[in-house]
Amino acid sequence: MKKVEAIIRKSxxxxxxxxxxxxxxxxxxxxxxxxxxxxxxxxxxxxVSYSTSDIQRRYLSIVVNDDFEEATIKAILTAASTGEVGDxxxxxxxxxxVYRIRTGEKGGNTLK
Amino acid sequence: xxxxTINNVWMMICTALVFFMHTGFAFLEIGLTRQKNTINILFKxxxxxxxxxxxxxxxxxNLMYPGEGFNGFLxxxxxxxxxxxxxxxxxxxxxxxxxxxxxxxQGMFAATAATIVSGAVAERMKIGAFMIxxxxxxGFVYPIAGSWQWGGGFLSSLSIGDAEGFYDFAGSTxxxxxxxxxxxxxxxxxxxxxxxxxNGKAQAIPGHSIPLATAGVxxxxxxxxxxxxxxxxxxxxxxxxxxxxxxxxxxxxxxxxAMITSTIxxxxxxxxxxxxxxxxxxxxxxxxxxxxxxxxAILIGAVAGALIVFAVSLVDKIKLDxxxxxxxxxxxxxxxxxxxxxxxxxxxxxxxxxxxxxGILCYGAxxxxxxFIIIYTLKKTMGIRVSEREExxxxxxxxxxxxxxxxxxxxxx
Numbered sequence: 001m002k003k004v005e006a007i008i009r010k011s012x013x014x015x016x017x018x019x020x021x022x023x024x025x026x027x028x029x030x031x032x033x034x035x036x037x038x039x040x041x042x043x044x045x046x047x048v049s050y051s052t053s054d055i056q057r058r059y060l061s062i063v064v065n066d067d068f069e070e071a072t073i074k075a076i077l078t079a080a081s082t083g084e085v086g087d088x089x090x091x092x093x094x095x096x097x098v099y100r101i102r103t104g105e106k107g108g109n110t111l112k
Numbered sequence: 113x114x115x116x117t118i119n120n121v122w123m124m125i126c127t128a129l130v131f132f133m134h135t136g137f138a139f140l141e142i143g144l145t146r147q148k149n150t151i152n153i154l155f156k157x158x159x160x161x162x163x164x165x166x167x168x169x170x171x172x173x174n175l176m177y178p179g180e181g182f183n184g185f186l187x188x189x190x191x192x193x194x195x196x197x198x199x200x201x202x203x204x205x206x207x208x209x210x211x212x213x214x215x216x217x218q219g220m221f222a223a224t225a226a227t228i229v230s231g232a233v234a235e236r237m238k239i240g241a242f243m244i245x246x247x248x249x250x251g252f253v254y255p256i257a258g259s260w261q262w263g264g265g266f267l268s269s270l271s272i273g274d275a276e277g278f279y280d281f282a283g284s285t286x287x288x289x290x291x292x293x294x295x296x297x298x299x300x301x302x303x304x305x306x307x308x309x310x311n312g313k314a315q316a317i318p319g320h321s322i323p324l325a326t327a328g329v330x331x332x333x334x335x336x337x338x339x340x341x342x343x344x345x346x347x348x349x350x351x352x353x354x355x356x357x358x359x360x361x362x363x364x365x366x367x368x369x370a371m372i373t374s375t376i377x378x379x380x381x382x383x384x385x386x387x388x389x390x391x392x393x394x395x396x397x398x399x400x401x402x403x404x405x406x407x408x409a410i411l412i413g414a415v416a417g418a419l420i421v422f423a424v425s426l427v428d429k430i431k432l433d434x435x436x437x438x439x440x441x442x443x444x445x446x447x448x449x450x451x452x453x454x455x456x457x458x459x460x461x462x463x464x465x466x467x468x469x470x471g472i473l474c475y476g477a478x479x480x481x482x483x484f485i486i487i488y489t490l491k492k493t494m495g496i497r498v499s500e501r502e503e504x505x506x507x508x509x510x511x512x513x514x515x516x517x518x519x520x521x522x523x524x525x
Contacts, residue, residue, distance in 0.1 A: 044380040045316035046437070047425045 019079035122347035129338025136331030143325025148506025150516035164223030176255035184266035208346030228291025231436035273463035278471035282343035284399030284449035292443025293479035304433030362413030366393020369417030403457035
């Protein structure tokens with residue numbers, strides 16, 4: 001099993017969600033994050049310009065069976081891209097075990 | 113209905129509108145500052161209106177309106193208030209209002225001067241020091257300054273050539289500059305907030321609720337219907353209507369010109385400058401709201417709107433930290449509005465301009481001197497500035513041990 005984590009633009013979230021559903025990924029968690037990166041956002045407040053490196057993004061955490069890994073990554077790469085700096089990152093890592101709390105069963109079946 | 117009743121009802125409505133301005137000030141101040149200091153600012157605003165009103169009862173009203181036998185400079189301290197024999201009849205104040213209304217209307221004005229200071233010193237001044245300052249400034253300095261003009265003092269009878277007395281209809285100088293001068297002194301003695309100037313360059317410290325600031329400005333504009341409208345001191349149809357027209361046109365022109373000026377200079381549509389421009393226009397028209405034609409009012413407001421944008425940047429340049437723009441709005445536009453009485457409208461003329469200038473200088477000298485003495489004394493005794501840690505973590509957490517928004521995350525800056 002794999003954990004696919006993605007940091008994406010908030011504006012791309014609904015597109016990514018739809019693309020994930022289309023490849024059969026229906027369960028995942030997400031939350032809003034603030035981070036630092038290459039992108040600088042220019043602001044002006046009362047005549048003083050300032051740039052904030054605090055970048056607002058949405059963080060997705062998706063655990064999938066190995067045969068879903070490629071489709072999941074492809075869905076995010078396509079749906080989250082604008083081609084500009086700041087589109088985000090995808091991290092993939094190995095997951096040792098998964099349990100379903102309600103029944104106590106474990107393994108890949110719990111992700112279906 | 114008899115005329116006194118009609119007049120009095122209008123004046124009581126205006127009294128209520130001026131009272132409501134404190135909501136506007138509170139919203140504007142908390143909107144343009146950070147959420148970690150919200151309780152502190154609200155606390156100051158509530159302190160000012162409650163204690164200010166009591167002080168006006170205890171000493172202020174008699175000090176400001178000494179009546180017969182006034183030497184023109186300093187009234188006497190007569191505790192409490194008691195209406196004169198004819199205070200509730202049409203003989204009093206030409207039948208414009210009753211004596212009770214007179215007290216309350218003027219009392220609502222009194223607290224405004226300290227509220228102006230509150231915004232300028234926000235986010236870093238010790239609340240105890242601010243309270244003491246407020247008591248002395250609202251209790252004594254404001255009424256003494258007010259007595260020079262509205263109490264029949266020396267400025268009201270200062271005649272040069274054609275000009276018969278200083279003129280300040282509703283308080284561009286008497287209220288707004290009196291607060292503005294103290295704000296200037298306080299900001300100078302207090303120093304800037306941590307992080308406002310980095311390597312000598314002004315930094316932006318954005319306020320935490322622009323919607324609240326916007327509501328504050330619109331409430332203040334509404335309050336100004338009473339501030340200027342009530343300063344007619346009766347419900348005189350022609351004078352009150354004209355005053356409301358000039359007041360609103362100046363506010364609108366101030367906002368629009370500030371918006372255009374700041375957009376040209378800074379290439380962004382800055383709502384806070386738009387809002388400050390409205391206030392600048394309002395403060396600017398206040399000295400001569402009953403003397404101006406609509407065209408004059410638009411010009412006065414427009415100049416005030418442009419002034420605001422340059423004044424905000426000037427205050428930054430001379431390394432003064434005024435989070436809400438109180439100095440630009442109340443002091444700079446207060447001075448402009450007072451001078452405008454000599455340039456536009458029914459009283460325009462060189463002699464009047466000169467008298468206006470003398471008045472401004474008298475108030476400037478008195479307010480700078482008194483506020484410097486009060487705040488400098490506080491600085492050398494109890495201290496006026498919170499510790500670095502308190503400032504970084506927020507005055508709410510340390511001075512009040514409260515959160516304004518307990519369910520929301522606190523930004524660390």
